[in-house]
Amino acid sequence: MELTINGKKRQVDVAPDTPLLWVIREELGLTGTKYGCGVAQCGACTVLADGRPIRSCVIPVSGVADQAITTIEAIEEDPEGKRVVEAWGEHQVPQCGYCQSGQVLTATALLKRNARPGETEIAAAMVNLCRCGTYNAITDAMRQLAKG
Incomplete structure (x- = not known):
């Protein structure tokens, strides 16, 4: 295949x-x-x-x-993916890092679909689980990315 x-x-x-x-x-x-x-x-x-x-x-x-x-x-070969990775670093999103590949890909897909998602769209898209509980940092990074 x-x-x-x-x-x-x-x-x-x-x-x-x-x-x-x-x-x-x-x-x-x-x-x-x-x-x-x-x-x-x-x-x-x-x-x-x-x-x-x-x-x-x-x-x-x-x-x-x-x-x-x-x-x-x-993902960093994609300009939007690169922006997500940079914002994740700025907001210290990764803790243990286990969930981060899925989080970054989910965020990239959202921003490619809608460059300026609102709070509701961010909350609806970013539903991956994070055992470390970095949801506030993820939301902060997504808010920054949504502003451009």
Whole structure:
């Protein structure tokens, strides 16, 4: 099966129902995308599929074979992703860092959809779990990014 991951065509020999997360981590060695819960609840496994955030732990690889997948390893190649990473640093969002790849990808997708999201849109989009509780710092960073 051929996948487009971070702008590169990659061949993988896996069953079509293999979760995308395991293909990314185990077959391709891109370990920035994390396993958190395995039931699409926490968001640690979030990647972008054609610019949309998806929970890769429950998506079969066959379901995204025709889409461009972006992982945290390539997010700074995107100008919006780079802005998110910089704002995360300014606001000291990362603590343990485990959830941050999913948080950054989710934030990037939101800002690409809407460069100036309001409070309600930010709250609705930024639902990934953070075990360290950095939600206030995430919201502050998103407010800054929404101002431009």
